[in-house]
Amino acid sequence: MNASHSKKMILIAAAVIATPLSGCIGASASKTEAVSPLAPRIQELVDANRRYPRWEDFPAAPTDLPPVTQVASNVHRLQGDSATLTSEIARIDWTLGDAEALAAETRAAVNAVPVSPDAVRTQADIEAFAQSLRDKAKAPPPLDRRPTR
Numbered sequence: 001m002n003a004s005h006s007k008k009m010i011l012i013a014a015a016v017i018a019t020p021l022s023g024c025i026g027a028s029a030s031k032t033e034a035v036s037p038l039a040p041r042i043q044e045l046v047d048a049n050r051r052y053p054r055w056e057d058f059p060a061a062p063t064d065l066p067p068v069t070q071v072a073s074n075v076h077r078l079q080g081d082s083a084t085l086t087s088e089i090a091r092i093d094w095t096l097g098d099a100e101a102l103a104a105e106t107r108a109a110v111n112a113v114p115v116s117p118d119a120v121r122t123q124a125d126i127e128a129f130a131q132s133l134r135d136k137a138k139a140p141p142p143l144d145r146r147p148t149r
Contacts, residue, residue, distance in 0.1 A: 033039060
């Protein structure tokens with residue numbers, strides 16, 4: 001008895017949910033207002049693009065493809081090149097075992113390069129220089145455009 005009661009409740013709930021949604025059906029159909037100045041152009045574009053594409057409209061399959069044997073030989077050549085490159089990489093003597101030694105070498109190389117005087121400025125020097133440029137960039141006072149008598 002409870003099963004038939006729950007089925008009735010499900011049907012009633014579905015009807016209650018579907019009723020407000022049925023009002024949305026007509027709202028989704030958009031229409032162009034006839035008084036709009038763009039209405040004729042919009043309708044023209046809609047009418048021009050109304051038909052579905054046909055198979056004849058799609059591009060034809062390419063005919064100048066290389067033969068399967070040539071593609072296979074290119075794949076084998078690339079795989080051979082990859083194996084050669086892998087063996088060459090394996091023969092490299094990687095010297096990145098000691099990070100501190102690498103950091104010291106890098107610091108020494110950087111310190112060996114002479115530093116420009118502009119690079120040794122402090123933050124305060126840079127800010128003072130920027131402020132002097134801002135002061136130079138201020139506009140002059142406006143001219144008096146009234147005629148003199």
